[in-house]
Amino acid sequence: AQSVTQPDIHITVSEGASLELRCNYSYGATPYLFWYVQSPGQGLQLLLKYFSGDTLVQGIKGFEAEFKRSQSSFNLRKPSVHWSDAAEYFCAVGAMDSSYKLIFGSGTRLLVRP
Amino acid sequence: DARVTQTPRHKVTEMGQEVTMRCQPILGHNTVFWYRQTMMQGLELLAYFRNRAPLDDSGMPKDRFSAEMPDATLATLKIQPSEPRDSAVYFCASGLAGEAFFGQGTRLTVV
Numbered sequence: 606a607q608s609v610t611q612p613d614i615h616i617t618v619s620e621g622a623s624l625e626l627r628c629n630y631s632y633g634a635t636p637y638l639f640w641y642v643q644s645p646g647q648g649l650q651l652l653l654k655y656f657s658g659d660t661l662v663q664g665i666k667g668f669e670a671e672f673k674r675s676q677s678s679f680n681l682r683k684p685s686v687h688w689s690d691a692a693e694y695f696c697a698v699g700a701m702d703s704s705y706k707l708i709f710g711s712g713t714r715l716l717v718r719p
Numbered sequence: 720d721a722r723v724t725q726t727p728r729h730k731v732t733e734m735g736q737e738v739t740m741r742c743q744p745i746l747g748h749n750t751v752f753w754y755r756q757t758m759m760q761g762l763e764l765l766a767y768f769r770n771r772a773p774l775d776d777s778g779m780p781k782d783r784f785s786a787e788m789p790d791a792t793l794a795t796l797k798i799q800p801s802e803p804r805d806s807a808v809y810f811c812a813s814g815l816a817g818e819a820f821f822g823q824g825t826r827l828t829v830v
Binding site: 637639641647648649650651654656695697699705706707708709710711712 | 723750752754761762764767769774775810812814817818819820821822823824
């Protein structure tokens with residue numbers, strides 16, 4: 606069974622500063638990995654995904670994430686944060702076997718200081 | 720613009736009543752998920768389907784929750800009888816090639 610850990614409940618950054626949100630997963634094989642963003646009162650929007658190939662993936666809104674197999678990590682980054690990036694961010698892991706179970710981490714709430 | 724549609728968006732009901740939440744997945748998607756989101760538990764996977772067949776519903780309280788896909792355009796989640804602890808936002812998501820697209824959710828309040 607897969608699991609996801611997002612160790613940071615809250616992160617506060619200044620507008621224009623860089624951002625890194627941490628995600629660690631547990632799965633017996635190479636998983637599918639995702640980052641989603643949720644604004645208040647909204648559903649989850651897919652930011653980016655990793656299935657295979659290049660371990661650095663680019664997503665929407667200027668986000669990127671890097672898959673590091675040796676560290677079982679899939680951290681999300683953005684070089685310069687905008688106030689509109691304030692939201693909750695979820696990392697998710699999907700099984701590559703026939704079960705295709707998609708499990709989410711507990712989320713990290715991003716606050717942006719003006 | 721293809722999207723997952725959930726109805727109703729909000730539901731307030733009294734304890735003991737039956738609640739039915741509906742989801743229209745994106746046309747052509749073969750996987751449908753139901754999640755529940757609360758402050759305490761985060762996003763919990765309740766059940767999911769592949770090609771309309773249930774793959775896993777181990778996340779659901781079996782005595783009161785049921786999930787079905789009567790056809791490819793409709794997924795339902797029922798709670799009978801509802802309890803105050805069921806108050807949460809329930810999300811449906813659909814997918815085809817490994818990713819999931821979420822609906823706006825149904826905010827359920829049981830009083």
